[in-house]
Amino acid sequence: MVGGGQGAYIGNIHRIAARQDGAWQLVAGAFDVDAARGHAFAAREGLDPARSYDNYKAMIEGELSREDRIDAVAICTPNFTHFPISKAFLEAGFDVICEKPLTATLEDAIALEKLVRDGDRFMGVTYTYSGYPMVHEARHMVATGQLGEIRTVQVEYPLEWMATAIETEGNAQAVWRTDPKKNGRGGSIGDIGTHAYHLAGFVSGLKLECLTADLATFVQGRALDDNAHVMLRYQGGARGLLWSSQVALGSSNGVRLRVFGEKASLSWFQEQPNELVHARLGGRTETIKRGADDLSDAAKARTRTPPGHPEGYLEAFANLYAGFAEAIHAKRERREPTDIGRDIPTAYDGLKGVAFVDAVVDSASAPNPFWMTPVAV
Amino acid sequence: MVGGGQGAYIGNIHRIAARQDGAWQLVAGAFDVDAARGHAFAAREGLDPARSYDNYKAMIEGELSREDRIDAVAICTPNFTHFPISKAFLEAGFDVICEKPLTATLEDAIALEKLVRDGDRFMGVTYTYSGYPMVHEARHMVATGQLGEIRTVQVEYPLEWMATAIETEGNAQAVWRTDPKKNGRGGSIGDIGTHAYHLAGFVSGLKLECLTADLATFVQGRALDDNAHVMLRYQGGARGLLWSSQVALGSSNGVRLRVFGEKASLSWFQEQPNELVHARLGGRTETIKRGADDLSDAAKARTRTPPGHPEGYLEAFANLYAGFAEAIHAKRERREPTDIGRDIPTAYDGLKGVAFVDAVVDSASAPNPFWMTPVAV
Amino acid sequence: MVGGGQGAYIGNIHRIAARQDGAWQLVAGAFDVDAARGHAFAAREGLDPARSYDNYKAMIEGELSREDRIDAVAICTPNFTHFPISKAFLEAGFDVICEKPLTATLEDAIALEKLVRDGDRFMGVTYTYSGYPMVHEARHMVATGQLGEIRTVQVEYPLEWMATAIETEGNAQAVWRTDPKKNGRGGSIGDIGTHAYHLAGFVSGLKLECLTADLATFVQGRALDDNAHVMLRYQGGARGLLWSSQVALGSSNGVRLRVFGEKASLSWFQEQPNELVHARLGGRTETIKRGADDLSDAAKARTRTPPGHPEGYLEAFANLYAGFAEAIHAKRERREPTDIGRDIPTAYDGLKGVAFVDAVVDSASAPNPFWMTPVAV
Amino acid sequence: MVGGGQGAYIGNIHRIAARQDGAWQLVAGAFDVDAARGHAFAAREGLDPARSYDNYKAMIEGELSREDRIDAVAICTPNFTHFPISKAFLEAGFDVICEKPLTATLEDAIALEKLVRDGDRFMGVTYTYSGYPMVHEARHMVATGQLGEIRTVQVEYPLEWMATAIETEGNAQAVWRTDPKKNGRGGSIGDIGTHAYHLAGFVSGLKLECLTADLATFVQGRALDDNAHVMLRYQGGARGLLWSSQVALGSSNGVRLRVFGEKASLSWFQEQPNELVHARLGGRTETIKRGADDLSDAAKARTRTPPGHPEGYLEAFANLYAGFAEAIHAKRERREPTDIGRDIPTAYDGLKGVAFVDAVVDSASAPNPFWMTPVAV
Known part of the structure; x- marks a missing residue:
């Protein structure tokens, strides 16, 4: 290490x-x-x-x-x-x-x-959230057509920890995270917006076509954005909306993903990660529980306890580590990895995240004539 | 009538x-x-x-x-x-x-x-949602500075009822709502996006500066948008994000408003309208219940039952009617209205809504060079 | 009146x-x-x-x-x-x-x-809670065998309003409610335990065989119970557990009913009365929403708004009044009442409630040799 | 092992x-x-x-x-x-x-x-649930008087896994758990009721005075109870209600504890273990989050991640193991254990659990004249 x-x-x-x-x-x-x-x-x-x-x-x-x-x-x-x-x-x-x-x-x-x-x-x-078993279940459901064609993806990652200027009060992590040289160009969008972006693409299987973004810095003196709004257009016509914030009081690690398809929708919230809410066209809304017998192999490979005995963030992170181990072993042994070693975040995912942040910052800093003002407000 | x-x-x-x-x-x-x-x-x-x-x-x-x-x-x-x-x-x-x-x-x-x-x-x-007592409580809290300066507003109104082409299956309401001549230029944004926009402004007290929008039509053959994403910039620097959808499976009338200030945040959800979730900087998240003794006069004037005996949509609507009656009486009697007759939606609010829809449609239909494409997706 | x-x-x-x-x-x-x-x-x-x-x-x-x-x-x-x-x-x-x-x-x-x-x-x-449409839906589901044979019923009605001696501080309602002469023998069990008992029987269709109870008075000087625990045995072998309390801090009107059958269970909570949670043997837990197309006639007759526009306590109470009107009309016209006039609480339900309170008080005041003390505590 | x-x-x-x-x-x-x-x-x-x-x-x-x-x-x-x-x-x-x-x-x-x-x-x-940090926080809050004198404790542990006769279908664990010789006298009450009993005593600090119980066996041919209702009287006057069930469809591991005192109440649910709901007399209901800065040392010693990154069952179990290690080290080094090694379940807690089951079974099997039948049912 x-x-x-x-x-x-x-x-x-x-x-x-x-x-x-x-x-x-x-x-x-x-x-x-x-x-x-x-x-x-x-x-x-x-x-x-x-x-x-x-x-x-x-x-x-x-x-x-x-x-x-x-x-x-x-x-x-x-x-x-x-x-x-x-x-x-x-x-x-x-x-x-x-x-x-x-x-x-x-x-x-x-x-x-x-x-x-x-x-x-x-x-x-380590795109941590892609280690959660119910995130894999969601990905599996989309990939096997259970949602039909995807229409829109709503994803958000609000945090509250930088709601005040803690970088001036000796918080070491906040210091480098607000320094463009050490952190990169994206503030909230780089720190947590990238998690949201990865999660949305991981589950929906969609590839981005283009985006337009609005960045804001609410804490005075901060050099980077602490709140980001991004509208996404995916290849094939699906849309997305992404919000990341480091100043959203009341939000601990409120990663929330909702995927809406023509046949069904899915909703997942990181603070209650053992559940996936599934609503079907013409049907009722049901809760899919981690650990249930009828889940995908991808979810089962990432599960240790039965339904009702919650797993959490550390298990999701451990799933990544177990996956990396299996991927490395498989590579050395020149074989296909087992389930735990598949669909794990790689350098290319890392590149996509950095490219996303770059496009967001470019979009947000452009002089944009298409911001319209209504005649009455 | x-x-x-x-x-x-x-x-x-x-x-x-x-x-x-x-x-x-x-x-x-x-x-x-x-x-x-x-x-x-x-x-x-x-x-x-x-x-x-x-x-x-x-x-x-x-x-x-x-x-x-x-x-x-x-x-x-x-x-x-x-x-x-x-x-x-x-x-x-x-x-x-x-x-x-x-x-x-x-x-x-x-x-x-x-x-x-x-x-x-x-x-x-009849901007119905502004009839709810806890919406008035939220407005009161913002207006009296309990949130400090507002930073961002997240508002959404997802519906599922037009997820398929019901306008071709004899649903009379869907027929005129998808006909630009009878309905106006905005599909989901006109039908329900206006509710969301009004609610956000009503509670936050913010006036819009400008917006940029992305409209989509997911149901084939539909002449108007059925999904709208809008980024908002308010006068004074606050930001907002608005989503309306008529194709969001699993959403009945999911009006949700979250207002984040520098001192506190508030969250309200129309399907559980008797609660307001309040998170303070450095404090705990608490639930404010309709009917509690310490609420504002604006909320109390719109309350009939004690906490725990839920009021709903019909009571919110009745509050508007009671408010209109009081406003009319007060006007005729040349006096100030009492609480129930104040802060009620008028023709000017109606105009703001139509102007909002117009700006959204103009923004979304403009050729926008600031949609950026990342180098890797 | x-x-x-x-x-x-x-x-x-x-x-x-x-x-x-x-x-x-x-x-x-x-x-x-x-x-x-x-x-x-x-x-x-x-x-x-x-x-x-x-x-x-x-x-x-x-x-x-x-x-x-x-x-x-x-x-x-x-x-x-x-x-x-x-x-x-x-x-x-x-x-x-x-x-x-x-x-x-x-x-x-x-x-x-x-x-x-x-x-x-x-x-x-006016057993108010039996006016809620989703309570009728639950009753319908039990009556049509969707839960199979009922095994156990858990019902509770906690309140907080009498957690202190408000009867000594001029609260008129608390004064007579704590006076055995004006109120009857049951404190919390008479005031709200009867609601819980009626609700449990109304939905489950079960008739009580016998009960054993434990009453407590936590506020000093109060003449009647303010907390009641009751174990129920229904005819046919089903069991029940009932809790009523007037001193349960944090509880506004927390009526909660859970019915467990051999094929499915149902859960209903009065503070979110538009939903019924339904779990099936070997299946997933789903949410049944008031206003959905596939509900029973009994529920539909008691519904005014579509799913997502919440109805509440006043509508439930109005359903009773509408039902009483229909029952009276039908009686005068010597015809069967329509759905809204059926399954409404009558004098016999009132008698059952009073008999229940009497049995509870008798059970709780008997010298009970079957309270066991473990050898180590 | x-x-x-x-x-x-x-x-x-x-x-x-x-x-x-x-x-x-x-x-x-x-x-x-x-x-x-x-x-x-x-x-x-x-x-x-x-x-x-x-x-x-x-x-x-x-x-x-x-x-x-x-x-x-x-x-x-x-x-x-x-x-x-x-x-x-x-x-x-x-x-x-x-x-x-x-x-x-x-x-x-x-x-x-x-x-x-x-x-x-x-x-x-291994009374697992006492390893959760928020359970320790609750215990700390009671012990430091934040709830005032405890009035009533509601605790339940419903499960669904034995809702059918799986012991006849080759489920090895179900086989010995339904065999009185291998399992002991208590079915659901021994398997999970003991967890609930331990948890209630651990948090409330109360010692049992006596109990009365009703056991049922709903699955035909099963030799032990699969549903238990127990009314508790604690020393000093507090009361309790305990429910355990192995046949409660929809319940995975629904351990729920609610403690009501004269000044405040606490509610904890094992399936969302990172939160403690706290309602104060005359105050609002607030959510206490695991990982927050203002928690007790006992909770902090059992915490690995910040609020919003959920910990779960495995971390609770790990806390017991870490506590046992510390207790053993402290014993060998003849010193007081640090926080993690305090308030851990020992052989005496084990004895209390077995004694509880014994008293429950004795109470439930006694011919009980104080089961009352109302005059109208």
Whole structure:
């Protein structure tokens, strides 16, 4: 693991997720830009001191020199470092698991995705919500035609944690997330809008045709958007509406996806992830429960407990890690992965996310003559 | 009453609502374009046959000739007839209660609103959702600064009833609602998007600056939009997102409004209208219940039962009728109306709605270069 | 109307409900034990002063002397007066609509029910919750075998309004409701437990075999129970559990009924009365919405608006009044009532309620050797 | 681990839970009564074959002979074997983690609890629901007086999985759970009623005074109850109502607890375990979210993710395992455990559960003269 040391929220999540199914073991790391802090952290985690490195370059060198080298590296650093670190590990021959967004700039994303495509390495990107079993069930239902042709997709990801200027009050994560150099061009749209965009495409199977967007910054002095509205047109005629916000009071992690087809609709809410609400044309609205006997293999492969014993975010994250393990094994063994290793987020998904953010920012910053003003308001 | 006879959904709603608080009595009408059907309906309602008229012109003439003439007329006809009928009654000196949208064209709306503004008559427009007590409570909370400055408003009105081509299967209401000549330029945006737009402005107190929109028609052969996405920019910097749909399977009348301010947010859902969800910065999310002792006078004036005994759509509609009665009385008595007669939807609200639809359709039909396509999708 | 004057909560509800469908008109009354206050109230309601009476005896005499006498009387007085007033009106030949409980004592209830049974008058008792359309739908589903044999019924009615000693702080209704002489033997079990008991039997179609109960009084100095737990055994082997409470903080009018059969279950909650949750053996849980096309005639006859436009408590109450009107008309016309006039609560239901309370109090006050104490707690 | 091998639902849950926080490692086991199947399972889990034992006696012998012996054993076998296996491990000097119920008979439970009390070993019992952070928050709120004196507790655990005679259709778990010899005297009351009873006492802090119960068996031919109603009287005057059912269609694992005090109430539902609903006297109902900054240390010690990223059943179970680890460490180090190691379920809680079931069955089987029959039903 690179980054994700002491006090890092997402680093701890990665470790729990990786451990959950017993498929991964944390054996080496460069956990902190402050090397001493990183070593202290490694010691608390019980790592062999020889495998706690000063930085990622030392880690590559050190691990390359060992026979029992790591199987893959997990990169949990701020956005702008994803590119150089991923690139270095990939070029050294390691498989990579990286936080989203893939990179801070579109150029980097294109280059990195090309590196993966042209090479022989696996690169997974942690679009967490696509790890939930009921998200896979929804994708399966769309893919097997149970919704008919998709008409519109409504997706949103509201958060409240940046409703005030916490970046001026010492919140380290907020500091880099509001710095365009470290974070990239998209504020809320980059941080969480990309999750929403990935989820909508993952479930609906739709590819974007074009978009038009409106970005706002409500907290004074903030350099990036903290609220984004995006209208989507998908190839084939379906439409979408996407909202991301970091200032939506009352919203913890309110990822909500609704997909409306000509035959049925589906609704999924991340804070109650074990249920999928299904409404059919001329029929009643029913609740599909995780763990039920009649679900798809894709959902079952990502399920540990029966209906009514809720699984949550850590299990979804663990499903990604289990999927990455299976994908890596399958690649090495030159076979098709089993269900858990299919439909997992890759470098290309990462690229799509960065390209999406770029288009959103371009659209929102263009002088737009098609903003109309009604004659009476 | 004009229109609203046998088989007319909204006519019956108007009658129940008008009767609920005992402020109105139905005494005259021209209920149907088929005069004989109209008379038969009037007979079943127990009206004096002398006051069941062949058409609205006869009704104006007949009522003008009576000393016990009607206090006001309720117009429940298809959109394109709102203008001539309203105009005729207003010019004859009657107060008018009219269904929304005010008219089918912007020109008519401007003319009608001017007629009301320059004259001495009252004209109310039935934006039903503004009759709900918890909507008034929300408006009161915003107006008294409890949310701080408003940042974004998310409003939606999804329906499912036109998910298939019911206009080709003999559904009379669907027939005229999909005919631009009878309905006006806006499909879903005119029918229900206007409700959403009014509700958002009513609660937030914000005035629109400009909008950009995307309309879609998913049911083949339909002449008007059945799904609309609109991004809103309000004066002063607040933003909004509006979705209306007539093809959203699973949605009965899913009017949902969320208002996010710098200090708090509010959420209201029409299918559970007795609750308002209130989340404060740094505080917990709480439920405000209709009927509670600590609500505003505006909410209390519109409340009949204690918390836990739900009121619904008919009571909201009755609140509008009670408000119109009070506004008319106050106008005649040259005094300020009491709470129930304040903040009620008028001709100007009707004009705003028609102007909104016009701007949406113009925006959506413009060749828009700012629809961006990401480099990877 | 007798009682229900100035400041009386339930009197106003009765009037709105009676007016809603246009089937009843308030023309006479003795609204208050304080005759002057009663007359003042009648004047405000616009009644003919000649038909505002000093008391119920004067009302009977006065109305008997008129040709346009009332069709029926609604009795909205405290419990202990239900018996003499109902009896007097019935014996004078009037049809009667009476609040529950039927009477304050079992003896009175038996006598009154016998008077109705042996006579030719109609007597309706306002078990309000049986007026809801989705309650009728539930009853229909059970009656037509869609749940199979019923196994257990869970019903509860928690309230919070008497969580403190409001009867010592001038709350008039709380004063008589906590006075055994005016209220009868049952506190919470009489006030709201009877509603729950009626609802459970109404929907399940089950008849009680026996019960065992535990009553508690949590507010010091209160003479009657404010919390009741009752275990029910129905004829045929089904079981039930009933909870009523006047001290359950957070509960407004939380009537909740769940019926579990061998083939399916149903769940209904009064605060969201437009939905019925239906779970089938081996199937998914679905939501049945009021107003849907595929509901029973019993539900449809009690429905005014389409799905998504919520109806509430006043419409349920209005359904009872419409049903009483139809039942009275049908009786006079010697024909079967239409759907709205069937399955309405009568004097016998009132008697069952009083008998239930009596058995509960007897059970709870008996020295019970079968309360077991575990060896370790 | 003893038991919990191939196909055993709860064994897998124990393993995931134990692994989640890195505090436990599975190193030895006797996983199956069929030793060969057990060894095959151990191989798949990657265990040292030398530590895969034919049975629990061999395991005790084998582990005693090793220096790197296990720290504790987890017992995941059918109920009737809990006693001999736990006893053997305890007497051999091992700490024990055992599934509930503690034993199949009250005599065994008393003996086993005495063995623990008189000895120096730790014994934890997996009352899973007490591992949820919001359950600890609720307990903390009661303990610190935020609810005032407790008045009544409503607790229920409905399940649907035994709604038909699956024990006759080869469901192995259902077979032993319906066999009094292997399961003990309580059917639903033993399997899940004990969870509900423990949860109610854990949160409320109340000790039972006495109870009266009604058991039913709805599935023909079943030897034990599949539905239980219990009225509880707690020491000090509080009351409770408990329902457990294995035949409640639509219920997955619907553990629901509501605690009503004189100052506030709390409501918790296992299928949405990240929320606690809190209603205060004279105040509004608010939602307390897991992960919020203002929660108790007890809740925080059991929390991994921020609000909005749901944790679930596996994390609750992992909290028990982390607590058992801490309790064992603290015991060995002769210090007080930290938060995670406090308020964890022990052998005494196990004994209370078995004693509760015994009292319920005794109460329900007594000839009870205080079942009253109303005069009219």
